[in-house]
Amino acid sequence: MTAEQVVFVLAAVVTLGSALGMVTTRSVFVGALWMIAVFGGVAALFILLGAGFLGIVQILVYIGAIAVLILFAIMLTPRVMGDPNAPRYNRQWPLVAVMASALASLLVALVLRTDWPLAQEGAPTITGFAVELGKGFMTTYILPFEVASVLLLVALIGAIVIAREE
Amino acid sequence: MEALDRIFIRIGEAFSTFLAQYLPAPVVTVIGMFLSAIIISTFAALTFMLLTWLERKFVGRMQDRIGPNRVGPFGLLQPIADAIKMFTKELITPAGAHKVVYNLAPILVVAPSLMIFAVIPFGRDMVAADLDVGVLYLIALSSATEVAILMAGWASRNKFSLLGAMRAVAQMLSYEVPLVLILLTLVLMAGSMRLTDLVAVQGVPFAFLQPVAFVIFIVAAAAELNRTPFDIPEAESELVAGYHTEYGGMKFGLFMMAEFIAAFGMAALVTTVFLGGWRPWLIPLPSWLWFLIKTYLVLFVFIWFRGTFPRLRIDQLQAFCWKFLVPVTLLNVIVTGVVVTFVPLVRNGEVVVRGIGGWATVTVVYFAVNVVFALVVAWLYRRPTLQAVQQIQVGQPAGRGLSREVQTA
Numbered sequence: 001m002t003a004e005q006v007v008f009v010l011a012a013v014v015t016l017g018s019a020l021g022m023v024t025t026r027s028v029f030v031g032a033l034w035m036i037a038v039f040g041g042v043a044a045l046f047i048l049l050g051a052g053f054l055g056i057v058q059i060l061v062y063i064g065a066i067a068v069l070i071l072f073a074i075m076l077t078p079r080v081m082g083d084p085n086a087p088r089y090n091r092q093w094p095l096v097a098v099m100a101s102a103l104a105s106l107l108v109a110l111v112l113r114t115d116w117p118l119a120q121e122g123a124p125t126i127t128g129f130a131v132e133l134g135k136g137f138m139t140t141y142i143l144p145f146e147v148a149s150v151l152l153l154v155a156l157i158g159a160i161v162i163a164r165e166e
Numbered sequence: 167m168e169a170l171d172r173i174f175i176r177i178g179e180a181f182s183t184f185l186a187q188y189l190p191a192p193v194v195t196v197i198g199m200f201l202s203a204i205i206i207s208t209f210a211a212l213t214f215m216l217l218t219w220l221e222r223k224f225v226g227r228m229q230d231r232i233g234p235n236r237v238g239p240f241g242l243l244q245p246i247a248d249a250i251k252m253f254t255k256e257l258i259t260p261a262g263a264h265k266v267v268y269n270l271a272p273i274l275v276v277a278p279s280l281m282i283f284a285v286i287p288f289g290r291d292m293v294a295a296d297l298d299v300g301v302l303y304l305i306a307l308s309s310a311t312e313v314a315i316l317m318a319g320w321a322s323r324n325k326f327s328l329l330g331a332m333r334a335v336a337q338m339l340s341y342e343v344p345l346v347l348i349l350l351t352l353v354l355m356a357g358s359m360r361l362t363d364l365v366a367v368q369g370v371p372f373a374f375l376q377p378v379a380f381v382i383f384i385v386a387a388a389a390e391l392n393r394t395p396f397d398i399p400e401a402e403s404e405l406v407a408g409y410h411t412e413y414g415g416m417k418f419g420l421f422m423m424a425e426f427i428a429a430f431g432m433a434a435l436v437t438t439v440f441l442g443g444w445r446p447w448l449i450p451l452p453s454w455l456w457f458l459i460k461t462y463l464v465l466f467v468f469i470w471f472r473g474t475f476p477r478l479r480i481d482q483l484q485a486f487c488w489k490f491l492v493p494v495t496l497l498n499v500i501v502t503g504v505v506v507t508f509v510p511l512v513r514n515g516e517v518v519v520r521g522i523g524g525w526a527t528v529t530v531v532y533f534a535v536n537v538v539f540a541l542v543v544a545w546l547y548r549r550p551t552l553q554a555v556q557q558i559q560v561g562q563p564a565g566r567g568l569s570r571e572v573q574t575a
Contacts, residue, residue, distance in 0.1 A: 029320055033267065036313055053299050056306045064309025068335060071316045075332065130299055130359070 007048055015041030028074050036067045053130040171452045175291055178202075202294050206283045210427050215245035217426045220462075221469050228473030255415035262323035263412065271318035272413065272420035278307040278314075279424045282431035287362050289444045289454030300361040301349050304435060305342065308390065311428070312338050315409050318421070322412035330408025333480065334392055340487040341389040341396075347495035348379045348386070351502045352439050357512040365443035367511055369525045373440040375532035378540050379498055380440050382491055384464075387432045388471055389483070391425070395475035396483060433464035489550075494543050505535050 018037035025031045039062040046055035137145045169176070178198070185194045219234060219242060226233025234241030259265055285300040287293040297303050312335045319331020353359050355375070356367040373380040389396035410421040437443060437460040444453035451459075478486070509531050511519055519528050 027264075030264070030267065033313075033317065052297065053302070056299050056302050060302065060306040060309055063313060064306060065339075068309070068312050068316065068339065071313070071320075072332070072335070075316075075320065075328065 004048065008045070011041050011044040011048060015045070029071070032067065032070050032074060035070070036063050039063050039067060051129055053133065171290060171454075173452070174289070174454065203284075206294060207280050210280055210283055210430070211423070213430050214423045214426045215249070217430060217465065218245050218248065218422070220465070221426075221472070224466065224469045225473045228470070249419070252416045252419040257415050257417060260323060260412050264321040264323070267317050267321035268412075269417070271314050271321060272417045272424075274314035274317065275311060275424040276420050276427070278310045279427040279431060281307050282428070282434070285361055286431070286434045286438060287365055287443055288457055289452065292444070292454060293362060296360065296362055299359050301353060301359040301364070301439075304431075305346055305349070308338070308428070309342060311424070318413070319409040322409075324412050326407075326411045327409050330411065334409055337392065337396065337483060338390055340484060341386045341491075344382060344386045344487065344491040344495045345390060347492070347499055348376075348383045349439065351376065351379055351495070351499050354499070354502055354506050355511050357515065361438050361443075363515075364439050365445060367517055368442040368445060369517070369519060370529045371440060371442040371445075374529055376440075376498075376502070376536060377533065378536050378543075379495070382495060383436065383440065384467065386487075386491060387436060388468060389487070391429050391432055391468070393429065393468055394472040395478050397477060429465065429468060430461065433461045433468065436464045437461045485554075490547065497543070498539065501535060501539050505532060 015038055018034045018041060022031050022034035022038065025034060039058060043055040043058040043063075046052070046058055181201075182194055182198055185197060189197070222244070223233040223241070234244040237243040237247045259268055282304060284295045285293065285297050285303055287296075315331050315334050315338075319327045319329075319334075322328070352364065352372055355372070356364045358364065358367075388394075410418055413421060434457075437457060441460045441464070443460075444457040446453065446456045509528060511517065511528065519525055
């Protein structure tokens with residue numbers, strides 16, 4: 001095995017193991033911590049694939065912002081904090097099981113049907129990835145980019161309006 | 167001079183040529199990487215020791231005390247005595263704590279602060295990993311610290327810890343916004359997120375081209391580091407010691423270490439992006455020495471803050487960030503964007519400013535724009551500020567009054 005493969009296996013094991021830990025733990029808070037480990041593993045995979053920019057953005061956005069917000073939300077919800085004997089299932093579990101298996105089979109079907117292209121030996125690596133990404137956002141994909149920005153701004157203002165006192 | 171400037175690089179090269187006689191090339195590369203990681207971590211640990219001494223000594227002097235003076239000359243060996251004390255203390259895990267998370271948190275809080283050093287250019291060609299997204303990497307690290315702080319606060323099962331962690335993270339999240347916006351301004355000017363490029367562009371330090379951003383950056387950096395006057399997360403009178411209340415011995419030492427190393431890292435970042443990094447100022451000293459001098463100057467300013475300012479209240483802190491720093495830095499991004507369009511520093515990755523005349527023109531233009539910008543901001547904020555000051559004097563929360571004033575204005 002080359003060094004890259006070793007790192008890949010390590011990152012994949014961390015990602016999958018943490019995902020398992022996340023769904024099997026009883027504490028919501030610990031589950032969120034496992035999820036952070038999953039994000040870290042995915043970031044490592046991005047960096048391994050030569051997309052260092054995406055890897056760092058993954059850490060910045062998912063670990064630094066989304067995961068911290070989730071932890072905050074958990075901490076501000078007294079009922080889910082602390083009780084280690086909280087029930088793991090509620091009455092809706094059959095419905096959830098159906099939905100989850102439907103999603104899982106969809107994903108498996110897609111993975112099996114996709115023809116995964118392999119990079120040839122000595123294929124050119126991605127250089128100036130961040131530059132290309134930035135140019136893409138500002139030229140070809142400017143409309144989706146701006147629409148997403150406006151949507152986020154609306155969500156932000158909406159949250160402030162809902163949360164305001166008076 | 168030249169030899170002294172490159173002394174560390176020469177030593178490294180000599181060592182790898184020596185190893186290359188006995189070992190295959192890939193092994194030498196891996197050993198080199200490990201060695202530079204070890205050297206940088208050791209440097210960080212030594213910096214931590216020196217900083218604890220410096221901080222106590224300086225603050226002592228500012229408060230008309232002598233500070234540490236018993237162990238060694240000038241109390242210089244005090245950090246070693248402290249370290250021995252910390253190592254020999256019993257490691258206690260509180261009964262109600264979540265053991266794994268409780269013990270993991272101090273490790274996870276130190277790791278990102280050590281990782282800062284990987285991208286900082288300590289001197290000419292002295293950088294461990296010259297990432298093309300260096301600025302982003304530093305921001306990502308500082309936000310990864312927040313998770314570790316939340317872990318520490320939650321796993322301790324102590325109300326003070328939890329409150330301290332929530333305060334710390336809320337503060338760090340808020341003050342990250344102006345920090346990022348200022349870094350964005352500088353990235354706009356340099357046309358690159360690579361820290362070595364940012365140093366290369368600074369024929370004149372960016373502190374002169376962006377004085378407003380420089381001052382705001384120092385303030386926001388102090389808040390991001392939870393340092394006085396923004397040390398609300400560990401306000402002793404309210405919260406015992408904040409998120410590390412339940413930690414003792416070396417586990418507590420690791421939190422201290424993370425704080426001091428992060429302070430050094432932030433000072434190094436200020437040096438790199440605002441003070442021209444390792445570039446010498448007038449006196450030709452080795453580049454790494456200049457870098458250290460500037461970094462310690464910035465650190466001195468942080469310590470000076472601590473010896474001078476009283477602590478803010480939490481509503482003042484958040485109001486100051488969201489109602490003043492964020493709008494101002496956001497406006498600064500726009501203003502700088504316009505200026506960069508007309509007076510560019512960099513075009514297609516090449517510095518286009520030439521000679522003393524060129525740099526003088528650029529400095530005057532940027533400085534003038536910044537002064538006008540500062541005056542406009544001061545004019546815009548004159549009424550809410552006066553209102554807030556009056557309300558503080560009669561003892562009402564500052565945040566409310568400021569928001570109502572902004573709504574009616």
